[in-house]
Amino acid sequence: GAGVSQTPSNKVTEKGKYVELRCDPISGHTALYWYRQSLGQGPEFLIYFQGTGAADDSGLPNDRFFAVRPEGSVSTLKIQRTERGDSAVYLCASSLIGGTGGWTEAFFGQGTRLTVV
């Protein structure tokens, strides 16, 4: 597709369950970002990949959150033992290059709305 694709669009899960959120970046984009947006707030950075490696994971709130990008394209954000406070929209973005000075536009997906009940 032409844009960043995130699946599922909506996810409702019970407290304590495990969830996986998927992001398909724009083809050829080497940088991939995960953000979390709570109601009435701006996106908050979680983790940034350059290729297959996590270049910066300083935004992950705790060790229940983990993300992978094994082939340098699709990324999966994994949340273990979900809590009600994890409810938010999880946004993925990709850019042609990232880090190493300068700036290139980051294109966002439509997000996955996670609700933990």
Next chain:
Amino acid sequence: QKEVEQDPGPLSVPEGAIVSLNCTYSNSAFQYFMWYRQYSRKGPELLMYTYSSGNKEDGRFTAQVDKSSKYISLFIRDSQPSDSATYLCAASSGNTPLVFGKGTRLSVIA
């Protein structure tokens, strides 16, 4: 204190009004400043991008950055109902991910 502060509003204006949206930031390393527009239940989309201090104009939109006062502004002229959205300011030092403000919710009333 958050690195990027933005008044969340909401802001309601009549069609045709000039809209002024503002942010302040605290990190002197920020060099790149952006405004994103986010419609309800959609991802943010880049509206304007400015490097360092100065003005940038694109149609009805003007972005201003004053690094001496750490102040970022977006002006919308002849506002339209289709401009109704949440506007997010963001900043980066260039080798760091974007840091966003809370967003200002704008309604333009026909």
